[in-house]
Amino acid sequence: MWTTTIARCTLPSMRKRISVLACHALRAEGRPRWAVATAATSPSLHLTWRQLRGYGTQAPAPLPSTALGDSPGVRQVRALEQERQLEVEWEDSGQSLYPYTWLRDNCQCPLCTLQSAQARSLLLSQLDIHTGVDRVQVTDNNKVSIVWPDQHTSEFDTEWLRKRCFSPAARQALQEELFLNERMYWDSELRIPTANFEEVLHDDKAALAWLLALRRVGIVYLKGAPVEQGQVARLSQRIGYLRLTFYGHTWQVQNKSQANNVAYTAGKLGLHTDYPALHYPPGVQFLHCLSQAGEGGESEVVDGFHMADQLRREDPEAFRTLTSLRVDFTDTGSDYCDFMVQSKNHIIDVDSDGRVVRINYNNATRDSVLDLPLHQVQAFYSSLKAYVQLMTRPENMLTYKMEPGDMVTFDNWRLLHGRKSYLSHPDRVRHLEGAYLDWDEVMSRLRILCKSVHGES
Numbered sequence: 001m002w003t004t005t006i007a008r009c010t011l012p013s014m015r016k017r018i019s020v021l022a023c024h025a026l027r028a029e030g031r032p033r034w035a036v037a038t039a040a041t042s043p044s045l046h047l048t049w050r051q052l053r054g055y056g057t058q059a060p061a062p063l064p065s066t067a068l069g070d071s072p073g074v075r076q077v078r079a080l081e082q083e084r085q086l087e088v089e090w091e092d093s094g095q096s097l098y099p100y101t102w103l104r105d106n107c108q109c110p111l112c113t114l115q116s117a118q119a120r121s122l123l124l125s126q127l128d129i130h131t132g133v134d135r136v137q138v139t140d141n142n143k144v145s146i147v148w149p150d151q152h153t154s155e156f157d158t159e160w161l162r163k164r165c166f167s168p169a170a171r172q173a174l175q176e177e178l179f180l181n182e183r184m185y186w187d188s189e190l191r192i193p194t195a196n197f198e199e200v201l202h203d204d205k206a207a208l209a210w211l212l213a214l215r216r217v218g219i220v221y222l223k224g225a226p227v228e229q230g231q232v233a234r235l236s237q238r239i240g241y242l243r244l245t246f247y248g249h250t251w252q253v254q255n256k257s258q259a260n261n262v263a264y265t266a267g268k269l270g271l272h273t274d275y276p277a278l279h280y281p282p283g284v285q286f287l288h289c290l291s292q293a294g295e296g297g298e299s300e301v302v303d304g305f306h307m308a309d310q311l312r313r314e315d316p317e318a319f320r321t322l323t324s325l326r327v328d329f330t331d332t333g334s335d336y337c338d339f340m341v342q343s344k345n346h347i348i349d350v351d352s353d354g355r356v357v358r359i360n361y362n363n364a365t366r367d368s369v370l371d372l373p374l375h376q377v378q379a380f381y382s383s384l385k386a387y388v389q390l391m392t393r394p395e396n397m398l399t400y401k402m403e404p405g406d407m408v409t410f411d412n413w414r415l416l417h418g419r420k421s422y423l424s425h426p427d428r429v430r431h432l433e434g435a436y437l438d439w440d441e442v443m444s445r446l447r448i449l450c451k452s453v454h455g456e457s
Ligand SMILES: [Zn+2]
Pocket: 107, 108, 109, 110, 111, 112, 113, 152, 153, 154
């Protein structure tokens, strides 16, 4: 049941378990309800459970108590000489084990840590990875103290230690807290989470709700941006900085003569991710509508992760092919400067746990160079076709039409997007301005906003 917290925004310390500002499933009147943010957080950002029901195929694991805030104190510590581990027994009866080597490596004292940078100054050459301990104890102010054989002393904050517990459940919880990898899958019935552009720029709670939804759902609509160029750059400054590519700091999606990209025409664009011709494609994309075509020009989006998981179930062989064969992409031309880009990417990237982490697919820049053995060529086309057919099913694809002042922000590693063809009138030129960012920078801002909004030190 969806009664557990889906997103936990408890950075950087887990003093309290935040359920107010994070995305969470609520039980309201006996029925589970999905909320991206509470009304108090951002009145305009909302998703109801009904809209997302059935899309969340990855039910989150209950948060293990070892990763929760309000860390209990330490009852006692014991040095396990044989295992060379420190055993911590918590007041709630839980236990955690910490290898001596790891403890010595992570000594927080001013000799071992450059406190102004919160970085390790201890060199690996100075670390004895076979160290024993001289004595261990719990101090009066409830810290764990270790005296090493050379009489160097380390003191560890108990909450800091508990968060870093090596149990599988605690590790999983901390990784989720850091990276927010749980996603909510969706299909054509998604009502896109929507927020106000100026609110996101000026209100930290609104910005946090925006970024949490961008991570979880993969797409957030911002309304009310000024209808003039420069707004995607303004929004990127809210994060940090944008990602420069060969198409410039920002780029103008318009019908251009001698277009150096298929996007710069009035033609239909099939579902694609941007820039798989790079080995590290941009993680996040902003598109701001400055003027819209009278006829056509509707946007189409699909949840690429959801579709990949569906492909894995319906056609495991196709999934295996698209996650194992590397496809050549190419992009040549001149814009910010001249370029001749080549890459090799899987259509579907999975991590070492088999989890889908990135989609790389743009039919326009997929190279005619196909570096596959002859006998794999037909299987590759069959697999790609199966994936694309799944994505273009009406029940999976979401269509919307942007109006001037609308900005869409989406996960370019996850969503595939396209547009319908449009009629280009000289007196009403369709014009979108776009910009890219990377997930590292976006997640960095998200963590900082969590910290500032929750008022934690
Ligand atoms: Zn030290």
